[in-house]
Amino acid sequence: MKIRIATRGSKLALWQANHVRELLSREQGVTVELVVLSTVGDRVQDRPLAEVGGKGLFVKELEEALLDGRADVAVHSMKDLPAGVPDGLVLAAVPPREDPRDALIVRPGLAATTVAALAQRARLGTSSLRRVCQIKAARPDLEVIPLRGNVDTRLAKVAEGQLDAIVLAVAGLRRLGFDGRITSVLEPSESLPAIGQGALAIETRADDEAVRTRVARLEDRATAIATAAERGFLGRLDGSCRTPMAAHARLAGDRLSIEGLVGRTDGSEILRDALDGPASEAERLGVALAERLLARGADAILRAG
Numbered sequence: 001m002k003i004r005i006a007t008r009g010s011k012l013a014l015w016q017a018n019h020v021r022e023l024l025s026r027e028q029g030v031t032v033e034l035v036v037l038s039t040v041g042d043r044v045q046d047r048p049l050a051e052v053g054g055k056g057l058f059v060k061e062l063e064e065a066l067l068d069g070r071a072d073v074a075v076h077s078m079k080d081l082p083a084g085v086p087d088g089l090v091l092a093a094v095p096p097r098e099d100p101r102d103a104l105i106v107r108p109g110l111a112a113t114t115v116a117a118l119a120q121r122a123r124l125g126t127s128s129l130r131r132v133c134q135i136k137a138a139r140p141d142l143e144v145i146p147l148r149g150n151v152d153t154r155l156a157k158v159a160e161g162q163l164d165a166i167v168l169a170v171a172g173l174r175r176l177g178f179d180g181r182i183t184s185v186l187e188p189s190e191s192l193p194a195i196g197q198g199a200l201a202i203e204t205r206a207d208d209e210a211v212r213t214r215v216a217r218l219e220d221r222a223t224a225i226a227t228a229a230e231r232g233f234l235g236r237l238d239g240s241c242r243t244p245m246a247a248h249a250r251l252a253g254d255r256l257s258i259e260g261l262v263g264r265t266d267g268s269e270i271l272r273d274a275l276d277g278p279a280s281e282a283e284r285l286g287v288a289l290a291e292r293l294l295a296r297g298a299d300a301i302l303r304a305g
């Protein structure tokens with residue numbers, strides 16, 4: 001059995017695809033090859049993602065390759081996925097999650113080890129409106145600089161002194177072996193993670209039962225439950241990358257807790273709440289949390305975004 005994996009060509013995307021290839025290749029009689037594709041998000045590097053389009057900028061071309069038969073599996077960073085999956089496709093598995101938190105990387109020579117300790121009007125780089133919102137709420141004096149490019153490029157900008165600090169996902173840094181560059185890890189109370197951050201999503205065609213069955217064995221129950229709640233939150237808000245939002249769920253036994261927020265990019269208003277309930281009702285919990293925020297005025301923030 002040959003399985004073709006559609007992936008983007010960045011170092012991180014290739015790491016993720018090769019990780020899934022290794023897991024699938026452990027089964028006897030299975031060979032796996034990569035189909036490397038370029039997405040809109042990869043090609044447009046001179047503008048913030050929110051200006052280019054909504055969620056799905058790193059996903060569409062991979063899904064098209066599944067639908068037209070060029071690939072059998074697509075591996076995504078779950079935080080890149082829109083709330084809905086196209087007709088004919090399914091999320092077949094969610095493997096174990098890496099650390100979902102954000103990381104602060106400070107320019108060499110600076111004594112600051114936290115966002116709070118950065119100097120007045122320090123230059124901080126990030127590509128995420130979610131991070132901008134939460135950072136500006138805590139430190140409105142900071143000069144937040146749009147930051148695009150792969151992980152190596154972003155790290156180089158702070159190492160060379162173009163920026164005083166940057167914020168990246170812990171998961172990507174760990175997967176690429178850059179753990180040692182992390183100055184400090186931001187707890188969810190300081191920077192609530194992106195929906196699905198740290199998790200991979202493996203997508204297949206709905207009617208390809210043989211591949212679906214193989215891929216389903218890679219599922220991690222805890223990660224699947226937590227991310228189902230987070231994606232329920234996203235789906236109810238019909239979120240794009242134009243409005244800062246975040247959600248993070250945690251499983252403890254048969255109980256699930258989820259915290260979420262919606263805010264304005266300048267940090268002037270953030271609505272934040274949390275819910276706890278049965279793990280068996282993960283998606284419903286995410287939807288219910290979104291409805292609580294909508295009742296408090298999140299709909300006005302979303303319309304403005």
